[in-house]
Amino acid sequence: MPVTPTYPGVYIEEIPSGVRTITGGATSTTAFVGRARRGPVDEAYTINGYADFERVFGGLWVESTMSYAMRDFFLNGGSQAIIVRIINGATPATITVPDGLTLQAKTPGLWGEGLRLRVNHDTRDPADETLYNLTVRDTASGAEERYLNVSTDDASPRSLDKLLEASALVEVSGNTPDERPVAHQPVEFGDPFADSAPAGSYTQANNDGDDGQAPTDAQYRGSRANKKGIYALLDTDLFNLLCIPPPSRTQDVAVNTTLAEALALCVEQRAMLLVDPRQGWDSVQDVIDDIGDFGLSGDPARNAAIFFPRLRQPDPEQEGLVDNFAPSGAVAGVFARTDAQRGVWKAPAGIEASLTGVPQLSVPLTDAENGQLNPLGVNCLRALPDVGRVVWGARTLQGADRLASEWKYIPVRRLALYIEESLYRGTQWAVFEPNDEPLWGQIRLNVGAFMQNLFRQGAFQGRTPQEAYFVKSDSETTTQNDINLGILNIVVGFAPLKPAEFLIIKIQQMAGQIET
Numbered sequence: 001m002p003v004t005p006t007y008p009g010v011y012i013e014e015i016p017s018g019v020r021t022i023t024g025g026a027t028s029t030t031a032f033v034g035r036a037r038r039g040p041v042d043e044a045y046t047i048n049g050y051a052d053f054e055r056v057f058g059g060l061w062v063e064s065t066m067s068y069a070m071r072d073f074f075l076n077g078g079s080q081a082i083i084v085r086i087i088n089g090a091t092p093a094t095i096t097v098p099d100g101l102t103l104q105a106k107t108p109g110l111w112g113e114g115l116r117l118r119v120n121h122d123t124r125d126p127a128d129e130t131l132y133n134l135t136v137r138d139t140a141s142g143a144e145e146r147y148l149n150v151s152t153d154d155a156s157p158r159s160l161d162k163l164l165e166a167s168a169l170v171e172v173s174g175n176t177p178d179e180r181p182v183a184h185q186p187v188e189f190g191d192p193f194a195d196s197a198p199a200g201s202y203t204q205a206n207n208d209g210d211d212g213q214a215p216t217d218a219q220y221r222g223s224r225a226n227k228k229g230i231y232a233l234l235d236t237d238l239f240n241l242l243c244i245p246p247p248s249r250t251q252d253v254a255v256n257t258t259l260a261e262a263l264a265l266c267v268e269q270r271a272m273l274l275v276d277p278r279q280g281w282d283s284v285q286d287v288i289d290d291i292g293d294f295g296l297s298g299d300p301a302r303n304a305a306i307f308f309p310r311l312r313q314p315d316p317e318q319e320g321l322v323d324n325f326a327p328s329g330a331v332a333g334v335f336a337r338t339d340a341q342r343g344v345w346k347a348p349a350g351i352e353a354s355l356t357g358v359p360q361l362s363v364p365l366t367d368a369e370n371g372q373l374n375p376l377g378v379n380c381l382r383a384l385p386d387v388g389r390v391v392w393g394a395r396t397l398q399g400a401d402r403l404a405s406e407w408k409y410i411p412v413r414r415l416a417l418y419i420e421e422s423l424y425r426g427t428q429w430a431v432f433e434p435n436d437e438p439l440w441g442q443i444r445l446n447v448g449a450f451m452q453n454l455f456r457q458g459a460f461q462g463r464t465p466q467e468a469y470f471v472k473s474d475s476e477t478t479t480q481n482d483i484n485l486g487i488l489n490i491v492v493g494f495a496p497l498k499p500a501e502f503l504i505i506k507i508q509q510m511a512g513q514i515e516t
Contacts, residue, residue: 018442022426022450027344027418028336030073031082031239031271032329033230033262034066035215035247038111039085042228044236046082050074055141056168057083058111062317063211065245069329072311073243075357076330077337082239084232086219093209095170100177101160103136103170105209114140115169115205116193119181123149132180134160136169137193145169152180214248220258230262233269238421240414241335242266242273243328252279255295263296266303270417270424272410274335275306275397276326282362284369291376294397301397302407303417307331307379309363311355311389324362327381330355334391344418345459347394347411347499355381355389374501375401379410394499412496415459423447423492435483440473443490447471451494461495469494 003011031044037058039045047053053070060067066083073081092105093112097119105112116137123131130152137144145167151158154176161172184192185200192201222229233239244253244262253259259275266273275296281287287308296304310324331348334355338348361381365373370380370392377400379393396413398405407413426446433439451469454460462468470493477489 018445019449020426020429020442020446022422022446024450024454025418025421025425026080026238027240027339027414028078028332029080029082029239030078030241030243030332030336031084031233031236032066032069032073032243032245033084033086033220033233034069034245035061035064035087036066036083036085037061037064037211038107038109039083040107041085041087041090042222042226042232044082044084044232046080046236048080053081053083055143057085058109058140060317062315063214063248065247065249065326068313068315068325069243069245072325072327072330072357073333073336076333076355077340078329078333079336079340082233082236084230086215086222086229087212088215088219089210089212091208091210091212093205093207094173095203095205097181097203099179099181101181102173103164104173105205106167106169106171108210108212110209110211111138111140112209113205113207114138116202117170117205118184118192118202120186121180121183129180132183136167138169139193143169150180152176152178214251216247217254217257220244220247220253221261230258230265233265239269240271240417241332242271243332244273244276245326245328246276246279249323250279252276259296263300263304267300270421271303272414272417273304274328274332275304276328277306277308277310281308284363284365284372287373287378288376291378296397299398302405302413304397305379305395305399305410306377306397307381307391307393308373309361309365309381311358311381312360312362313358322360327355330358331381331391343457343459345411345415345454345497347409349379349391349394349499351384351387351390353391354387355391358389361389377403394501409499411499415494415496419451419454419492419494422450423490426450427490430488435478435486435488437474439488440478443473443488444471447473447490447492451492454494459494459497461497467495 003013005011039057087108090108092108094102094104095115095117096102118135120133131149134147134150147163149158150160160176164171184202185198187201220229222231224231227234246252263273307327311327312322313325314320315323334353335348338346361383365380365382373380377395377397379395382392383389394410396407396410399408448471455465455468460468472491477491
């Protein structure tokens with residue numbers, strides 16, 4: 001800031017440069033909504049690897065198509081996911097300890113019946129009959145929690161209900177008793193929670209847990225007001241892709257309700273919806289007959305893409321039985337891998353877009369069959385010689401040839417969303433700044449630097465920046481009337497790269513020279 005000279009000498013004044021670096025946002029954070037064995041319900045929970053999914057949500061489960069989608073996502077290059085677990089009638093198991101103390105599993109599900117609890121009185125003051133120690137173990141995962149010097153005084157900072165707020169396994173059910181629970185039998189050696197431990201060394205959870213049924217359309221849709229179902233994602237800072245695996249192995253996600261609302265949410269949040277094929281699509285003709293009435297159309301369809309066919313994989317939860325699985329999780333992993341290796345402007349398709357862990361596809365496609373589906377905006381998964389299973393299509397649901405949409409291609413749409421999200425976050429500083437040329441110049445500088453960086457990475461067409469993009473923020477875009485209304489208009493244009501879907505090689509026989 002300007003200094004006021006008061007004494008003879010040298011003064012130092014720092015002058016702002018006006019540079020406010022715009023950082024590109026994430027491009028492949030993927031949200032999954034579906035059923036899981038355990039974990040928080042109707043809550044957006046971020047994980048950074050499949051080990052996190054196993055720890056928090058229980059890993060692979062026969063009844064959860066989402067669990068297999070998660071496996072495929074991380075197997076194919078995914079790095080960060082947001083999980084929303086939904087339930088239909090699931091209830092938590094309880095543990096009843098003598099003297100009236102009842103705990104229940106932290107989250108609903110049959111998993112809670114594997115909990116075991118142990119109480120002892122070896123506290124810091126054995127003579128204090130208000131203190132006890134509590135240990136809880138999940139026999140399925142081996143996770144164990146210990147709470148020392150628990151107080152029966154509800155006003156104490158070490159009361160049981162306060163301590164269990166941080167527990168991942170149990171919580172208090174009902175009121176805590178005024179007297180401490182009876183201690184379990186001491187165990188001189190060995191594991192006191194083992195099946196072979198002496199009788200009375202632990203308390204087993206009751207057999208009252210329930211996994212419930214496959215989620216219904218109502219559970220998926222949830223409530224925007226209460227942020228349940230898909231709307232739990234409103235609590236997240238950002239997600240780029242959304243996958244909703246089928247409710248069960250024999251059901252589809254409702255298109256006109258769940259998927260329609262999910263697509264609207266994706267448009268609102270600048271994300272892409274990856275759609276799985278229908279259960280009844282057993283041939284190319286089935287797809288051709290149904291895709292016209294699929295239900296996801298119009299302008300919102302630019303934020304969605306569908307992939308066909310399903311994946312055929314061995315199921316480790318059913319002794320290696322080969323079954324069909326929804327492809328959205330694996331495809332989302334390919335998106336993430338392509339973004340990391342090449343950039344969001346590269347189509348997540350081609351021989352580099354291999355599907356790891358996919359030995360077969362439910363419907364093998366020929367070139368001619370691929371040629372029937374591609375003009376309809378259906379992205380095919382193919383098995384190619386010497387390459388394996390790959391993603392072989394990069395069109396949005398507005399990608400049908402007859403629609404002639406400017407958002408025909410997935411990489412074009414995703415690049416636009418990436419730029420929109422990055423500029424939205426990177427220009428917040430300009431709100432309430434004086435709306436005149438100094439501010440406009442700063443915006444041109446900072447937005448231009450961001451676009452120039454993308455140009456240097458090869459995100460746009462054109463040999464020069466002038467051919468690749470432009471940034472306008474001046475008296476032409478923001479008139480005096482706009483200034484009076486408190487509006488600042490910034491116009492950003494870019495020349496997107498279109499994927500080379502069709503390579504045409506022309507070969508001509510060159511006639512030999514004839515001597516005359």
